[in-house]
Each structure stands twice: as structure tokens, then as C-alpha cells.
Amino acid sequence: MANRRWAGTELLRSLRSKLTVLYIEISDCVVDFFPSGQTAVVYLTESDILTLNDAKRRVAKLRKSRGVSHRVLYEKTAMTQQYFLDFQKIKVVDCKMDIFLVNSNREAGDYILKMAIQDQTPFRAKPGTCKNAPDPAILQAVMLLLGMV
Template identity: 30%
Template sequence: MERAAPGGIGPVHVPFGHIVANEKWRGSELAQGMQGKIKLVFEDDLTPVDFYLSSRSCILFVTEAELVAGNSYRKRLVRVRNSSNLQGIVIVEKTQMSEQYFSAMQKFTVLDLGMVLLPVASQMEASCLIIQLVQEQVKEPSSNPFLRNKRAQISEPSLLRTVQQISGVGKVKAPLLLQKFPSIQQLSNASVRDLEPVVGQAAAQQIHTFFTQPR
């Protein structure tokens, strides 16, 4: 197997239908949730990446403890975001303990870095989500679910989950917004007047505030 370059930002060969996992996850609840449903290959020296879905797309998993501890996770995100070799998606463990820190991470990840952010309640839920992402790639192997040259545009299921996390949106209004504004970039640039016909005045103001308030 082709190994990652020192520091983890390098090519990794991922067999079709497999996931290459960082050795640190061996025996974890996250890895156990995927075993038997998809083939895992563990490798050393994958930092800052936690899981490779393909040779060019990867998962960065931020645990509850990391989110509560501070902003050290940001360095990992920035390294992948700045890599010309990788397209990353971020999964974060959003729990009752870490929820108060989620908003700041969401703004940093989605708005500042233009990366996909998907919250989960537990490692077991994260394992189900990762399997789903792999299955999406298998169904459409010719398409890249992490469009690097259009950073704000991502695969529809992932984009939908991201937009649902914006205050005032939720599961009902998110699909309506994406019909009108098919990327995070377009949505963030929309004025209250642009948003009102889609979601109403109150939600339009909340969305506009989310994207324009100081971070």
C-alpha cells in the first residue's frame, strides 16, 4: 500500500469499498461500529487525517474532548484545507458537554475554511455516517463528493446537513434554501431581501446574522 508522506499530507492508496483508518482508532467504538459493514485497513502516520475514504478524500473526526479542550483541532483542519492533495470533511462529536463550543467551531470550519461540517451525537453515529459517505462514493464513483475547485459546493446530502445546522433553518427550510442558493458561498452572500421569499422574514434575518456577525 502506498503510504502517506511524513506528516500525513500525501497519497494513500485506498482499495475500492475500503476505508484506511489511523491506527489510533483501532479498538475504538468508532472503528467497531464500522467493522463487519465495511473493510477497515489501519495505518500508522496518517496525522492529521483520521480516515481516508479515497486517495483524495478524507475524514477529520473531532471528539467531544477535543472540542471542549480548546482550539487545538484547528491546526489539523487547516493543514488538510491547505493541502493540494486532499479534500476533507469534518465530523464533530456534538454532545451536551460540547454543545456550547459547537457554534464557534461551525463558523471556523464552514465559513472561514469552507469545509463540510457534520455533527454527530456519538462515535457510533459517526461510524454510520462514514459508512454512508463511502456508499455515496460507491454509487457515484465518477463524481467527486468534495469539489475542491468549488470549496463551498459539496455533495447534496452533506451540504443539506451543513445548512440544517444554521440557526433558523432546520430540516424543512434547508432544502428550500438549496434550491435557490445551491452553495454555501451563494447562501452566505444572500441579503435578507433575497432570503425572505424562501424562508420568511424571521428566518431570513437569523441566516443573514449567522453569516455576517463577527467571528
């Protein structure tokens, strides 16, 4: 599902070529995309970030939504790079949200597509899919050395 504000954009056209896209008609919805029933995504474009208060407000409202995991796509450009560290510390670390840096609408679309297909973030493996799992004895020794046992 996609927020109506994205209708007619290149990002949505690219997603529609690969997925069925439904529009959200909620008037005060801060979520831009629901790639799955369990994930809510806010895509902060360069213009959103340059109006910093709007970006912070949208992420704060996203945090209040319950029952879904929260993802933030942050469009990192020469203009927005200076705000990233502050944004990451205040909003993402404190709010415990995943943030993904994107350079363009195309890259944002790729992330959204991966989330829709995998129903997870693109960097996490599904449980039990690790083919080179550590030997239990080695894992135990490392944990003992680190004082975790």
C-alpha cells in the same frame, strides 16, 4: 483507511463489520479516516473539542491537504454545544469545509460508511439522479424574477 488512533474502538469495530479497514501509519497525520480516495475526514470527539486549540490545529492542517475533499465530523454534546458556532464560523465557513454534527460514535460510523459506499457526502444526490427535475420554463421564469438572467 483509518488512523491508527482509532484501533480497538467501538467505532472501528462497527466499520470493520461492514468494510475492510486499513490503518494509516503516518506519524503526524491529522486525518482520522479516508472513506474513499477523494475524501478526508477529521472526527472531532468531545475531548478533542474541549481542548479547542487541538481541534482548530487539526482542521487547519486538514485544510492544507490537497487533492481531496475535506469533511469534519463534530460530536455535538451538552459540553461541546457552546463551541459549535465559533468553530463553524472560524474554521468551517472560512475554510469552506463540510461539517456534520454527530451525537455518538455510532452516528459518526454511519456517516463514514455512507461516504465510503457513495463516495460523496450523504446529502448530495449523484448528478442526473433527480427524478423531479424542474420544468425548464419554470426555472427560467424564477431566474428572471430573481434577476439572475
